[in-house]
Amino acid sequence: MQSNWIRQMILAVFFLGTAFNITYWAIAKYDFKNDMKTAVTDASRYLKMSHGDFSGVERRYARRVMVPSLVLFLRNQFPVSRFIPGEYVDIAAKMDQLYFGIINILALAGTAFLLSRFCQQLGCSPLEGVIAGLIFLTSFFVVTYYTVPLVDALTAFCLMGCYYALLRRRLLWLSLFFLIGILTKEAIFLILFAIVLDQRKLCSAPLFVCLPWVIFYFGFFYTSAADAHDVTFFFSNLRQLLAGGLAAFRPFALIEALEVFMAVWFLAIYALRKCPVPDFIRRQQWILVFPFVFPFFVGEASLGRIAFYVFPIMIFLAVLALRDILESETGR
Numbered sequence: 001m002q003s004n005w006i007r008q009m010i011l012a013v014f015f016l017g018t019a020f021n022i023t024y025w026a027i028a029k030y031d032f033k034n035d036m037k038t039a040v041t042d043a044s045r046y047l048k049m050s051h052g053d054f055s056g057v058e059r060r061y062a063r064r065v066m067v068p069s070l071v072l073f074l075r076n077q078f079p080v081s082r083f084i085p086g087e088y089v090d091i092a093a094k095m096d097q098l099y100f101g102i103i104n105i106l107a108l109a110g111t112a113f114l115l116s117r118f119c120q121q122l123g124c125s126p127l128e129g130v131i132a133g134l135i136f137l138t139s140f141f142v143v144t145y146y147t148v149p150l151v152d153a154l155t156a157f158c159l160m161g162c163y164y165a166l167l168r169r170r171l172l173w174l175s176l177f178f179l180i181g182i183l184t185k186e187a188i189f190l191i192l193f194a195i196v197l198d199q200r201k202l203c204s205a206p207l208f209v210c211l212p213w214v215i216f217y218f219g220f221f222y223t224s225a226a227d228a229h230d231v232t233f234f235f236s237n238l239r240q241l242l243a244g245g246l247a248a249f250r251p252f253a254l255i256e257a258l259e260v261f262m263a264v265w266f267l268a269i270y271a272l273r274k275c276p277v278p279d280f281i282r283r284q285q286w287i288l289v290f291p292f293v294f295p296f297f298v299g300e301a302s303l304g305r306i307a308f309y310v311f312p313i314m315i316f317l318a319v320l321a322l323r324d325i326l327e328s329e330t331g332r
Contacts, residue, residue: 011130012113018137019108026147027094027101043149047096050075063217066183067151071099100149107153108146112137114160119316121167122278124323132319136311141260145305152305155185162191163312166198166206167280175209182217187309189214190290197283260291260307261314267321268314275320284313 045061048054049068074080080098112133119129136142146153158181165174181188192214195206258265271277272285291307 011116012109014130015112015116015133015137016105016109018134019105019112022137022143023101023105023108023147026104026149027097030097030148046071046100046149046151050096050099060186064151064183064185066180067100067103067154070103070154071096074099074102097149101147104147104153107157108137108142111153111157111160114157114164115312115315118160118164118167118312119319121164122280122316124316124319128319128323131322132315135264135315135318139308139311140262141305141308151185155181155187156309156311158184158188159191159309160312162188163194166191166195169206171205171209174206175213178210179213182213186217187306190287190309193290194284194287197286198280200283256304256307260304261311264314264318268317271317271321271324275324277317277320281313281316287313 042061045057046064046068049057049062049065050071052072054062075095080102115136116126116129116133119132120126124132142153142156146156158177161177162174162181165171165177178188178191181191192207192210195204195210196202199206261268268288277285287310290310
C-alpha cells in the first residue's frame with residue numbers, strides 16, 4: 001500500500017512538472033496589455049475580478065467567481081514576490097500572471113493525474129494512463145488557452161473529477177466537484193448530460209446529488225430580466241436555426257469543431273469501430289457530438305476551448321486506438 005502511494009506521488013509530481021513547463025510562457029511572456037485585446041479577451045475581466053472589482057463585468061463572467069477568488073486569496077495570503085529575485089525584469093507587472101499560473105498549473109496537473117487514473121480504471125495500463133495525461137497536457141487548446149489567465153484549467157479539472165467520480169460511483173466527490181465547477185464556469189453542466197447517458201434515465205442518484213447545486217446556481221445568480229435573457233438565448237437561437245435551415249450554420253464553426261482534437265478524431269473513430277470499448281465509454285459516445293452541435297447555438301466566434309471539454313472520452317478512445325495500432329505493428 002505504501003509503495004503504491006509513493007508511485008502515485010511520483011506520477012503527480014511528474015504531471016506537476018509538465019504542467020509547469022507548458023504554463024511558464026503564460027506567466028513570463030503573456031502580455032496583458034496586448035494579448036488580452038486580441039485572442040484572449042476574457043482575461044481582462046478575470047483580472048479585474050481577481051482584484052475584487054466586479055463593476056462593469058458582464059453577468060456571464062461575474063458568475064465565474066472561483067478562480068478570481070482563489071487568485072485574490074493567494075495574492076493576500078501568499079505574497080510570493082518575496083521569494084523572487086528583484087532583478088527579474090517586470091516582475092511587478094507579472095504578478096497577476098503568476099497567481100493565475102499557480103492555479104492553472106495545479107489544475108492542469110490534477111486533471112492529467114485524474115485522467116490517468118480514469119483510464120486505468122477502464123482497463124488501461126499505468127503507462128497508457130500516463131500517455132493519456134500527456135495527450136491532454138500537450139493538446140493545442142490546453143497549451144494555448146488553459147495556461148493563460150482564464151478559468152478553463154480549473155473547469156477541466158472539475159469536469160475530469162466529475163467523470164472519475166461518476167465512473168467510481170463516488171457520489172460525495174461527484175457533488176463536490178460539481179459544486180466547485182459550477183462556481184468556476186457553467187460548462188460543468190455538460191456533466192449532467194454525461195450522467196443521463198451513463199444512467200440511461202432522468203432520475204438517478206448521481207443526478208440527484210448535483211441537483212441542489214443547479215438550483216443554487218439559478219436561484220442565486222439568476223435574479224433579473226437580463227439573466228432570464230441569458231437562459232433563453234440558447235432556445236431563441238435554436239428557433240432561428242430551425243427557421244433558417246442550413247443557411248444559418250456558420251461553416252467556420254464546423255471547421256473549428258474538427259480542429260479541436262485534430263488527429264485524435266481519427267483515433268477515436270478507429271477505437272469505436274475496431275476496439276473493445278468499455279460499457280461506460282460506449283454509453284458516453286453520444287457526447288462526442290457536442291463539439292459539432294454547441295457552436296451553432298451560441299453567439300461566440302471561437303468555441304474550441306469549450307468544445308474541448310469532452311476530452312476525457314476522446315483521449316481514452318485515442319489511447320485504445322494507439323494500443324491496438326501498436327500491438328498490430330509489433331505482431332508483424
